[in-house]
Amino acid sequence: MSVKKTPGGQMNRDRYAELKRILEERRREILSAVHEKIRDVRTEGANSPTHGVLDAAESSEADIQDDIEFALIQMKAETLNKINEALGRLEEGLYGNCFECGEEIAEARLRALPFAVRCKDCEEAREVAAERERIWQSRRGGASLFMDMSS
Ligand SMILES: [Zn+2]
Numbered sequence: 001m002s003v004k005k006t007p008g009g010q011m012n013r014d015r016y017a018e019l020k021r022i023l024e025e026r027r028r029e030i031l032s033a034v035h036e037k038i039r040d041v042r043t044e045g046a047n048s049p050t051h052g053v054l055d056a057a058e059s060s061e062a063d064i065q066d067d068i069e070f071a072l073i074q075m076k077a078e079t080l081n082k083i084n085e086a087l088g089r090l091e092e093g094l095y096g097n098c099f100e101c102g103e104e105i106a107e108a109r110l111r112a113l114p115f116a117v118r119c120k121d122c123e124e125a126r127e128v129a130a131e132r133e134r135i136w137q138s139r140r141g142g143a144s145l146f147m148d149m150s151s
Pocket residue numbers: 098099100101102103118119120121122123
């Protein structure tokens with residue numbers, strides 16, 4: 001007899017269910033958007049009997065359009081992968097906690113940003129630190145430029 005592992009590890013069951021719902025909803029949205037896109041592309045193809053007689057400019061425009069559609073579908077596919085990964089981490093109890101401080105990330109934040117790895121406070125602190133770093137780097141850049149000129 002094996003011990004059944006609790007889904008979500010030590011996570012509160014309500015929170016586990018809520019986070020799962022957020023991720024699965026997002027996944028459904030993306031899947032239906034992708035299906036719609038693919039259907040659109042197919043109908044367009046079927047409804048354009050002039051397809052074979054496009055001049056060069058028109059057909060390259062159509063190619064660009066196809067490329068854009070493809071890029072969009074690919075982007076969505078990548079998001080789907082991320083959602084599946086997040087669901088996997090959720091099962092292991094590794095999803096929804098801040099990477100920096102380990103605190104639970106607010107559900108509202110995860111609903112808006114399902115791939116957030118930091119809580120709001122840590123994210124803000126990080127942005128402030130990044131901004132300081134940027135200013136510091138640009139000052140240092142200026143200083144080394146000055147030294148180069150004087151040597
Ligand atoms: Zn945090």
